Amino acid sequence: xxxxxxxxxxxxxxxxxxxxxxxxxxxxxxxxxxxxxxxxxxxxxxxxxxxxxxxxxxxxxxxxxxxxxxxxxxxxxxxxxxxxxxxxxxxxxxxxxxxxxxxxxxxxxxxxxxxxxxxxxxxxxxxxxxxxxxxxxxxxxxxxxxxxxxxxxxxxxxxxxxxxxxxxxxxxxxxxxxxxxxxxxxxxxxxxxxxxxxxxxxxxxxxxxxxxxxxxxxxxxxxxxxxxxxxxxxxxxxxxxxxxxxxxxxxxxxxxxxxxxxxxxxxxxxxxxxxxxxxxxxxxxxxxxxxxxxxxxxxxxxxxx
Amino acid sequence: xxxxxxxxxxxxxxxxxxxxxxxxxxxxxxxxxxxxxxxxxxxxxxxxxxxxxxxxxxxxxxxxxxxxxxxxxxxxxxxxxxxxxxxxxxxxxxxxxxxxxxxxxxxxxxxxxxxxxxxxxxxxxxxxxxxxxxxxxxxxxxxxxxxxxxxxxxxxxxxxxxxxxxxxxxxxxxxxxxxxxxxxxxxxxxxxxxxxxxxxxxxxxxxxxxxxxxxxxxxxxxxxxxxxxxxxxxxxxxxxxxxxxxxxxxxxxxxxxxxxxxxxxxxxxxxxxxxxxxxxxxxxxxxxxxxxxxxxxxxxxxxxxxxxxxxxxxxxxxxxxxxxxxxxxxxxxxxxxxxxxxxxxxxxxxxxxxxxxxxxxxxxxxxxxxxxxxxxxxxxxxxxxxxxxxxxxxxxxxxxxxxxxxxxxxxxxxxxxxxxxxxxxxxxxxxxxxxxxxxxxxxxxxxxxxxxxxxxx
Numbered sequence: 001x002x003x004x005x006x007x008x009x010x011x012x013x014x015x016x017x018x019x020x021x022x023x024x025x026x027x028x029x030x031x032x033x034x035x036x037x038x039x040x041x042x043x044x045x046x047x048x049x050x051x052x053x054x055x056x057x058x059x060x061x062x063x064x065x066x067x068x069x070x071x072x073x074x075x076x077x078x079x080x081x082x083x084x085x086x087x088x089x090x091x092x093x094x095x096x097x098x099x100x101x102x103x104x105x106x107x108x109x110x111x112x113x114x115x116x117x118x119x120x121x122x123x124x125x126x127x128x129x130x131x132x133x134x135x136x137x138x139x140x141x142x143x144x145x146x147x148x149x150x151x152x153x154x155x156x157x158x159x160x161x162x163x164x165x166x167x168x169x170x171x172x173x174x175x176x177x178x179x180x181x182x183x184x185x186x187x188x189x190x191x192x193x194x195x196x197x198x199x200x201x202x203x204x205x206x207x208x209x210x211x212x213x214x215x216x217x218x219x220x221x222x223x224x225x226x227x228x229x230x231x232x233x234x235x236x237x238x239x240x241x242x243x244x245x246x247x248x249x250x251x252x253x254x255x256x257x258x259x260x261x262x263x264x265x266x267x268x269x270x271x272x273x274x275x276x277x278x279x280x281x282x283x284x285x286x287x288x289x290x291x292x293x294x295x296x297x298x299x300x301x302x303x304x305x
Numbered sequence: 306x307x308x309x310x311x312x313x314x315x316x317x318x319x320x321x322x323x324x325x326x327x328x329x330x331x332x333x334x335x336x337x338x339x340x341x342x343x344x345x346x347x348x349x350x351x352x353x354x355x356x357x358x359x360x361x362x363x364x365x366x367x368x369x370x371x372x373x374x375x376x377x378x379x380x381x382x383x384x385x386x387x388x389x390x391x392x393x394x395x396x397x398x399x400x401x402x403x404x405x406x407x408x409x410x411x412x413x414x415x416x417x418x419x420x421x422x423x424x425x426x427x428x429x430x431x432x433x434x435x436x437x438x439x440x441x442x443x444x445x446x447x448x449x450x451x452x453x454x455x456x457x458x459x460x461x462x463x464x465x466x467x468x469x470x471x472x473x474x475x476x477x478x479x480x481x482x483x484x485x486x487x488x489x490x491x492x493x494x495x496x497x498x499x500x501x502x503x504x505x506x507x508x509x510x511x512x513x514x515x516x517x518x519x520x521x522x523x524x525x526x527x528x529x530x531x532x533x534x535x536x537x538x539x540x541x542x543x544x545x546x547x548x549x550x551x552x553x554x555x556x557x558x559x560x561x562x563x564x565x566x567x568x569x570x571x572x573x574x575x576x577x578x579x580x581x582x583x584x585x586x587x588x589x590x591x592x593x594x595x596x597x598x599x600x601x602x603x604x605x606x607x608x609x610x611x612x613x614x615x616x617x618x619x620x621x622x623x624x625x626x627x628x629x630x631x632x633x634x635x636x637x638x639x640x641x642x643x644x645x646x647x648x649x650x651x652x653x654x655x656x657x658x659x660x661x662x663x664x665x666x667x668x669x670x671x672x673x674x675x676x677x678x679x680x681x682x683x684x685x686x687x688x689x690x691x692x693x694x695x696x697x698x699x700x701x702x703x704x705x706x707x708x709x710x711x712x713x714x715x716x717x718x719x720x721x722x723x724x725x726x727x728x729x730x731x732x733x734x735x736x737x738x739x740x741x742x743x744x745x746x747x748x749x750x751x752x753x754x755x756x757x758x759x760x761x762x
Contacts, residue, residue, distance in 0.1 A: 093567070094448070117568075117569055117570050117571055118567065118568070118569040119566070119567065119568045119569070120564070120566065120567035120568075121565065121566050121567075122387070122563065122564060122565040122566065124387075124565070125565050125566060132699045135699060136695050136696065136698075136699035139695055139699075140691065140692050140695040143691050143695065144688055144691065144692075147684075147687065147688060147691065148688075151680075151684055186704055187634060187704065187707075189696070189699070189704055190634060190696060190704045190707045190708070193692045193693070193695060193696040193708075194641065194692065194696075194711070196692045197688050197689035197690075197691060197692025197693060198645065198689055198692075200685075200688045201645075201648065201685035201688065201689070204681055204684045204685050204688065205652060205681050205685070208680060208681045208684070235655075237655050237658075238651060238652055238655045241596075241600055241651045241655070242647075242648040242651045242652065244596060245593045245596055245597070245644050245647045245648060245651065246641065246644030246645055246648065247644070248589060248592040248593055248596060248644065249586075249589035249590070249592070249593060249640050249641060249643055249644035250589075250640070250641060250644060251589075252585045252586075252588045252589035252592065252640075253582065253585045253586075253589065253637060253640055253641075255585070256581050256582070256584055256585035256588065257578075257581055257582055257585055257637075258577055258578045258581055258582070258633075260377075260578070260633060261578070261581075261582060261585075261633060261637060264634065264637055265637065268641070
């Protein structure tokens with residue numbers, strides 16, 4: 001298979017995905033932030049039998065709460081999840097949990113009180129998390145830029161980092177598009193950084209080949225993006241197979257894993273696919289564009305003189 | 306003469322390669338068996354090698370004891386606090402880091418005194434404290450102990466509060482001059498002044514020390530006490546003195562704590578998470594192995610062999626190195642690491658294939674293929690390592706668990722891919738020389754076609 005330069009088409013496809021996510025966010029259908037970012041209290045009970053959500057809602061109202069979300073999960077729908085966005089102190093939680101359990105036990109004596117899972121996150125934790133997320137992606141990207149610029153050249157570094165940021169933006173966009181399926185929690189930061197470190201691997205394999213081909217005397221007369229075409233085609237077996245092996249492991253995690261593992265593996269799946277796409281369809285051509293632009297610039301300078 | 310000589314050497318090389326592979330195969334099978342089942346080192350079973358590789362459908366009880374599980378898999382409570390220093394302490398020029406250490410020490414002592422001996426208290430970032438207590442599902446009991454510090458008050462003979470817990474630096478059990486149990490406490494300089502002034506006015510009377518409104522003790526004052534170093538004697542037993550000292554100390558956590566996070570994981574949910582992720586790992590590994598054999602035939606089989614060794618070694622490493630706890634994201638890191646582990650092999654095998662297709666004998670192809678692939682393999686792994694290190698610095702709790710195992714598995718996988726796979730492939734190439742064994746025939750024709758097209762251009 002011979003790959004061709006389709007940079008414009010790819011730019012359109014990626015922009016459409018990102019713009020859709022942006023528009024959804026503007027209209028209030030943005031990322032579905034989980035408890036790590038949004039704060040509040042989340043409790044999970046195994047009810048051991050079917051239950052009415054309205055019963056739980058009444059019990060919560062009786063505890064003096066108005067702002068809460070009740071949902072059901074588990075294979076046979078016996079797991080009760082409660083989210084309460086605003087709660088300040090730990091004493092409040094204990095009083096609330098005790099009251100709620102006492103009331104629910106009356107209607108559902110089978111419910112498992114001892115094996116509940118509760119998470120509480122304070123209101124300021126989310127801001128720190130966002131700051132850390134942005135900072136860590138930026139620092140990692142700068143380090144990648146420096147490393148690639150050192151091993152290859154500055155333009156390769158720039159092209160690779162453009163690819164990375166593209167992948168991270170695609171991951172964020174899919175967090176918006178899949179907002180009904182997945183919540184964003186602190187594990188998303190781990191997912192982003194994994195992709196920053198991983199998706200560059202394919203780019204490196206291709207850039208390695210570009211560097212090799214670029215040095216071949218027989219290719220000197222070819223335009224840069226033709227060399228990129230050849231290099232990508234030659235590396236395709238590599239990039240597809242490496243992605244396939246990693247994708248297989250992470251997909252089996254997603255299929256078999258528990259909720260918190262799914263939250264983590266889905267963004268990674270998106271990132272890995274996006275990484276394969278950007279490495280083969282975008283990064284090399286961006287590099288070619290940057291290099292051509294520079295040589296054209298030099299030539300025009302010379303012409304002026 | 307010469308010719309026969311060369312032949313003999315060739316034959317020897319082939320035989321020695323066979324022996325080398327056979328020995329490694331025995332080692333692999335043996336290590337795998339011991340890893341899964343453990344082994345008695347003497348006939349009476351006094352010295353035992355514990356198993357370290359998890360099996361299918363694993364639960365907390367069947368999990369290898371040699372690998373410590375994190376709280377999310379074991380069940381338990383963890384709390385994160387954000388510590389701040391009060392303005393008074395700031396003005397007195399206290400060192401925040403020192404006070405944070407003290408606070409963590411007090412929390413740790415309080416927990417272990419109450420029987421939570423497996424609890425760990427660690428620093429989180431610059432100003433945070435993280436407390437983990439395994440095997441507890443009722444956070445209330447624990448939080449009562451840490452979360453809401455008791456209020457310490459000193460009352461004068463009229464029952465008015467004249468000094469509070471924040472003026473207390475330390476309280477410890479000691480003995481008085483008659484070797485009877487006593488409590489010694491140290492006040493801050495400001496507290497010492499207030500206490501001195503008050504005792505000067507109260508000679509012959511009693512002052513009262515209250516904890517959360519309950520009277521702890523009412524010692525009588527014999528003289529004015531300045532200097533802030535106070536010895537309280539009374540009719541305590543040793544245990545009471547200990548408890549009082551602890552409670553006094555508790556009343557005065559040096560820093561203000563705000564609870565930022567609380568997580569309770571029940572042991573059964575931990576079991577679900579553990580079992581399903583280990584099963585996911587096993588299925589993922591098998592699929593990766595199949596893909597490798599499908600794509601690269603004999604080379605793929607050798608890569609699978611190296612992957613088995615990698616898994617044995619990685620878990621052995623996790624079991625042996627102290628302080629590594631396996632968390633749920635940690636398992637995810639390992640699984641992802643396994644997917645990445647074979648990446649290096651893919652890059653190498655594709656290079657080998659290229660060289661073989663160019664007509665080189667397979668042993669040469671292996672050598673040159675490894676040499677050409679090395680820079681891409683090293684570069685790719687270093688970038689992942691960079692990302693994992695950044696994550697170690699910025700991540701909290703569970704994210705760090707992921708970063709740790711990802712880092713470990715990337716480093717281990719690079720080593721196995723480069724050293725073990727090369728060893729296996731070089732020896733195998735001496736035994737079986739047909740290049741077709743090392744690649745898929747279909748792929749081969751497709752690739753020649755592509756090369757043909759290029760050459761035609």
